[in-house]
Amino acid sequence: xxxxxxxxxxxxxxxxxxxxxxxxxxxxxxxxxxxxxxxxxxxxxxxxxxxxxxxxxxxxxxxxxxxxxxxxxxxxxxxxx
Numbered sequence: 001x002x003x004x005x006x007x008x009x010x011x012x013x014x015x016x017x018x019x020x021x022x023x024x025x026x027x028x029x030x031x032x033x034x035x036x037x038x039x040x041x042x043x044x045x046x047x048x049x050x051x052x053x054x055x056x057x058x059x060x061x062x063x064x065x066x067x068x069x070x071x072x073x074x075x076x077x078x079x080x081x
Contacts, residue, residue: 004046005066006059009039020045023063 007020007027016032020043027045031037034050042059043050054062 004044004051006042006054006062007045007050008059009037009041009043012037012039018043018050020050 005022007022009018010021011019016030018029018031019026020029029045030049034043034053037043037053042054042056044052044054
């Protein structure tokens with residue numbers, strides 16, 4: 001199963017890269033597909049790429065649904081390595 005996970009941008013890096021926080025797990029991802037991302041924005045991450053920006057309220061609702069379904073975001077992030 002593939003998951004696209006909401007993640008908070010913790011740091012912008014060189015070359016369209018960013019460090020995101022996925023429930024305590026930090027991953028480096030590419031921002032090449034999304035324009036205008038800033039620190040503390042939420043993005044949808046899939047296979048190492050940000051696919052779109054997401055408002056904080058929608059990110060919170062989505063993360064709550066993951067938790068309700070018993071899917072830990074940190075575990076899902078680590079499984080995608």
